[in-house]
Amino acid sequence: MSESLPNVTASNALYAQARERIPAATMLLSKRPELFAPGAWPVYFKRAWGSKVEDVDGNVYTDFVGDVGATLLGRADPDVNAAVRNVIEHGNFCTQNYPGEIELTELLCDIIPCAEQVRFARGGGEADVVAIRIARGFTRKDRVAFCGYHGWHDWYLSANLADDSTLDGHLLPGLRPLGVPRPLAQTALPFQFNHLQSLKELLESRPGEFAAIIMEATRHHPPEKGFLEGVRKLADEHQAVLIFDEVVTGFRMSLGGAQEYFGVTPDIATFAKTISNGYPMAAVVGKKEIMRIVDEQFISSTYWTDAIGTAAALATIKKIRQTGAVEYVWELGTELMNGLKEAISRAGIPADVQGWAPLSILAFQDENPDVAAAMKTLFVRGQLSRGFLSSAMHYMMTSHTREDIQAYLSACEKSMKEVKHSLDKNTLMEDIEHRPSRPLFKRLT
Ligand SMILES: Cc1ncc(COP(=O)(O)O)c(C=O)c1O
DSSP: OOSOOOOOHHHHHHHHHHHHHSTTSSSSGGGOGGGTOTTTSOOOEEEEEBTEEEETTSOEEEESSOGGGTOTTOBTOHHHHHHHHHHHHHOSOOSSOOTHHHHHHHHHHHHOTTOSEEEEESSHHHHHHHHHHHHHHHHTOOEEEEESOOOSSHHHHTHHHHOTTTTTTTSOTTOOOTTSOGGGTTSEEEOOTTOHHHHHHHHHHSTTOEEEEEEOSOSSSOOOTTHHHHHHHHHHHTTOEEEEEOTTTBTTTBTTHHHHHHTOOOSEEEEOGGGGTTSSOEEEEEOHHHHGGGGGSOOOOGGGGOHHHHHHHHHHHHHHHHHTHHHHHHHHHHHHHHHHHHHHHHHTOSEEEEEETTEEEEEEOOSSHHHHHHHHHHHHHHHHHTTEEOOSEEEOOTTOOHHHHHHHHHHHHHHHHHHHHHHHHTOHHHHTTTOOOOOOOOOOO
């Protein structure tokens, strides 16, 4: 390798300490260094601004991993931060409620097709739990048909109680649902993306028992013509609440989310991540007829009333709307996807680019997953040595510039050539010091 890997001694020392004191070391699976380039990945940051980050060792990178989708406007956005500072100065928590909640509710109802009423939470998985509770309460039914990833909670992981391969295509292969009560078995059942028949058969296998169908409307792959419309029809036929999990697609694919982009309106939708540009916030929005069941339920939490997330969401959504941020990340992301495809073809490596311009995926391909993981690791190491944080996912931010894209693509070209060279010489494992990354989420959607 021509350039050398950054020195990440301080990061590695902190990580060793974390592994002693924090079980599973990081609170979010997608922030574990083993998923990128074990030993070489800068695990801890000192400062993050725009698309740049300085790690605890003092190395500065341009980041294309993009905060797992949490910050469309880039880190430390001045307008979002000003709104947050304002509520901090005036008191962000109080006996009374923050009126910004009402303004945010009106804004969401104006933007999102299915939104007539809104509840707030502070995380994506949490918003999904709320949506499922509402659907079960409204329909007085228990079972849930799902497709895609929906967080870490019992209702979802229970899918693996009967068979621990159920979540393989939606979350992680072979995940053991340790700690999830066994009586929940068979309450969450999967269907396949772009396979309407699999949903039809599932719903017909237990007629009248499904409270909800929850899905990501897209992730890596586009829905085939008629698929989402078919899901909508099946939900109506089976009187199940249709929930779109828009934790990733919301305010990113389109201001009104995937439902606006594809023109299919669910009954309920959940939002987090981009909604507040890195501050904790989530929303569950939906049709009044269904949402008002909450009046009869117990769905309540202290920090759902904090003003920081609400103020951040108001500032974020207004800025995304006013500045055409979604259009910008589509434009830049398209340039990135096209450039990646060209670089792959010039380097002659087995890889593909999938997904959508605001969220694209670089997938290294080999029938042996270990070889694919080793190729990805070598690529990530190459990019690190050239000053970029890379992984399989590229979440675009408005702080990325055309120059960033060009510099990134030129680094990709070199890193991909290194992968090709290693493949040809059969030295992949030596070249990554026998430390391949582990697969993260393996998704079918
Ligand atoms: C589609 C989807 N739903 C739910 C979640 C969970 O959100 P959180 O990590 O905020 O709980 C994620 C997180 O990546 C997600 O991608």
